[in-house]
Amino acid sequence: MPGPKAADQGREVRGRLLRVAAELIAERGWSAVSTRLLAERAGVTPGLVHYHFSSVHALLTEAAIGTMRGLVEGLGPLLEQAGTAEEALDLMLAALDEHDGRDPMSLLFAETYLAAARDETLRRSLAEVVTAFRDRLSRRLAAQGVAAPDQTAAVVAAAIDGLMLHRAFTPGLTAPALAPVLRRLLDGRELT
Amino acid sequence: MPGPKAADQGREVRGRLLRVAAELIAERGWSAVSTRLLAERAGVTPGLVHYHFSSVHALLTEAAIGTMRGLVEGLGPLLEQAGTAEEALDLMLAALDEHDGRDPMSLLFAETYLAAARDETLRRSLAEVVTAFRDRLSRRLAAQGVAAPDQTAAVVAAAIDGLMLHRAFTPGLTAPALAPVLRRLLDGRELT
DNA sequence: AATCGCCTTGGTCAATCGCCCAGGGCGTAC
DNA sequence: GTACGCCCTGGGCGATTGACCAAGGCGATT
Numbered sequence: 001m002p003g004p005k006a007a008d009q010g011r012e013v014r015g016r017l018l019r020v021a022a023e024l025i026a027e028r029g030w031s032a033v034s035t036r037l038l039a040e041r042a043g044v045t046p047g048l049v050h051y052h053f054s055s056v057h058a059l060l061t062e063a064a065i066g067t068m069r070g071l072v073e074g075l076g077p078l079l080e081q082a083g084t085a086e087e088a089l090d091l092m093l094a095a096l097d098e099h100d101g102r103d104p105m106s107l108l109f110a111e112t113y114l115a116a117a118r119d120e121t122l123r124r125s126l127a128e129v130v131t132a133f134r135d136r137l138s139r140r141l142a143a144q145g146v147a148a149p150d151q152t153a154a155v156v157a158a159a160i161d162g163l164m165l166h167r168a169f170t171p172g173l174t175a176p177a178l179a180p181v182l183r184r185l186l187d188g189r190e191l192t
Numbered sequence: 193m194p195g196p197k198a199a200d201q202g203r204e205v206r207g208r209l210l211r212v213a214a215e216l217i218a219e220r221g222w223s224a225v226s227t228r229l230l231a232e233r234a235g236v237t238p239g240l241v242h243y244h245f246s247s248v249h250a251l252l253t254e255a256a257i258g259t260m261r262g263l264v265e266g267l268g269p270l271l272e273q274a275g276t277a278e279e280a281l282d283l284m285l286a287a288l289d290e291h292d293g294r295d296p297m298s299l300l301f302a303e304t305y306l307a308a309a310r311d312e313t314l315r316r317s318l319a320e321v322v323t324a325f326r327d328r329l330s331r332r333l334a335a336q337g338v339a340a341p342d343q344t345a346a347v348v349a350a351a352i353d354g355l356m357l358h359r360a361f362t363p364g365l366t367a368p369a370l371a372p373v374l375r376r377l378l379d380g381r382e383l384t
Numbered sequence: 385a386a387t388c389g390c391c392t393t394g395g396t397c398a399a400t401c402g403c404c405c406a407g408g409g410c411g412t413a414c
Numbered sequence: 415g416t417a418c419g420c421c422c423t424g425g426g427c428g429a430t431t432g433a434c435c436a437a438g439g440c441g442a443t444t
Contacts, residue, residue, distance in 0.1 A: 010421060029306070031223050035402060045423050050403060052421095102309045110306050114221070117294045117302070117360040127361040134362075151373045154358070154365055155351055162354025166346070168309040169319040170326075173346055181343045184376045202391055227432060237393050242433060244391095 014052045016042050021063035026104035030111045033060060057119075064112040065125045071105070072133045079136055085144035085186045088137065092160050093175040093182070101168030110165060133157070146186055156185060206244045208234050213255035218296035222303045225252060256304040257317045263297070264325045271328055277336035277378045280329065284352050285367040285374070293360030302357060325349070338378055348377060 020042045024033045035056055039046040053059040075095060082088040099106045116123040138153035146152055159182065167173045212234045216225045227248055231238040245251040267287060274280040291298045308315040330345035338344055351374065359365045 013421085029223055029310070031221055034400075036400085046402095047404085047423060047425090048421080056402065107306070107309060110302065110309070113357050113360065114299070114302050114306060117299060118221070123361045130358070130362065148373055151369055154362075155355070155370060155373045158354030158358045158365075159347055159351040160354070161357060162350030162352070163347070165305050165353060165357075166322070166350045168305065169315045170322065170346075173350075177343055178347060181340055181347045181377065184379050185373065187376050187379055205391085226430080228430085238432095239393060239395090239434085240391080248432065 010052070013042070013044060013048065017044075017049065017052060017059060018063045018066060021059050022067045022108060023104065025060060025064060025111050026107040030060060030115050060115075061119070061122050061125070064108065064115065065122070065129065067108060068112060068126065069129050072129050076133060076136050079140055082140065085141050085146055086183060088140050089156065089182055089186065090175075090179065092156065093179055096160055096164060097175040099164055099167070101164055101166065106164050106168070109161070113161075130157070141186070144186075152185055156182070159185075202244070205234070205236060205240065209236075209241065209244060209251060210255045210258060213251050214259045214300060215296065217252060217256060217303050218299040222252060222307050252307070253311070253314050253317075256300065256307065257314065257321065259300060260304060260318065261321050264321050268325060268328050271332055274332065277333050277338055278375060280332050280336075281348065281374055281378065282371065284348065285371055288352055288356060288359075289367040291356055291359070293356055293358065298356050298360070301353065322349070333378070336378075344377055348374070351377075 017038060020038055021033065024037060024041065028037075033056065035046050035049050038049055038056070038059070042048075049056065049059065053062070075091075078091055079088055082091055112122070112126060116126040134150075134153045134157050137157065138149045141152055142149035163173055163178065209230060212230055213225065216229060216233065220229075225248065227238045227241050230241055230248070230251070234240075241248065241251065245254070267283075270283055271280055274283055304314070304318060308318040326342075326345045326349050329349065330341045333344055334341035355365055355370065
């Protein structure tokens, strides 16, 4: 038997490759990430990439989905703590304000969306992650009496993503400036 | 002198390369468009690409910006004709409904956004095109008495783009379902 | 008819790509 | 102490990449 020590090291390297892959997707773009670049950045030899993963594409897919899932699962609980729907919206705007559309996380988002449009498997996984988040937001809005919570959540999530993209080349899209407008989406409140 | 006939043919080929480039960006992705693929699809030999354009990247940039500009300049006048702000919004939703997030135009949009995030020149050009459209929408909203027209236009434009992306992997984001929610953005109307 | 210059050809160049594989290192179990 | 199995190395395969260039076609001008 190979013993747990070797297995641990293997898992560590595998995880490092996943992290490096996420970095490189954002840095160079999905299709510009190569076996050799991954190996060099992770401090291993090229052969290892195809030992731990069936293909570069499979590695990129797992890295992208894993990162997105981690991000969404980190934001979800915060959403639950928000008292009012306005606080939930402010929370998302605060998250938006941390990205300028050209930072690694924004680019990974965009790259993953784009790759998902062309890859069936990735599309399913991404749909799962995004839908989970949107449902969470929808329930939060519904609890606050916002009308049409599903559609509202969809529009809010899409608007945040779209704003993230637009910030890459348009100045002035700051959270304080946009908050009053986005709050209008929470109108149509039903009486409790 | 080479005569106008040869020059006309040259311009025709150049234009064909631009159209083919836009198709291929959407089809395969920005960085997967190769000299030989372009030439084959356009019915010419590879050498021609570098005769008409300084590099493949320059060709892609011109093709992407040109297509985006054409689309925006086609939608702009329609915006002007819209009587009310609601009609303007419906117009954009109708445009959204023609795309499912995986059609050529959606993919070209996303690819261009992503490429712009990494390229200074493309970013400037794209900013110009998008800002022009948003200003047009903003003026339309202002004329209708919508409060904070600049910010509202920015949110509407970003929401439409975001929804286009999300439709690639999420069903049910149809215009009729979303229209009531998006109309809330037009609230905060001042009295005339 | 001779000449000029733009448009077009098709092949070559070094570099890089994903993927593969034979073999070495090494800790564990028999 | 021998054999096993996992982790990892590093070079090699054919294919493809962007860019480049010498040469020819061909209509317009002189």
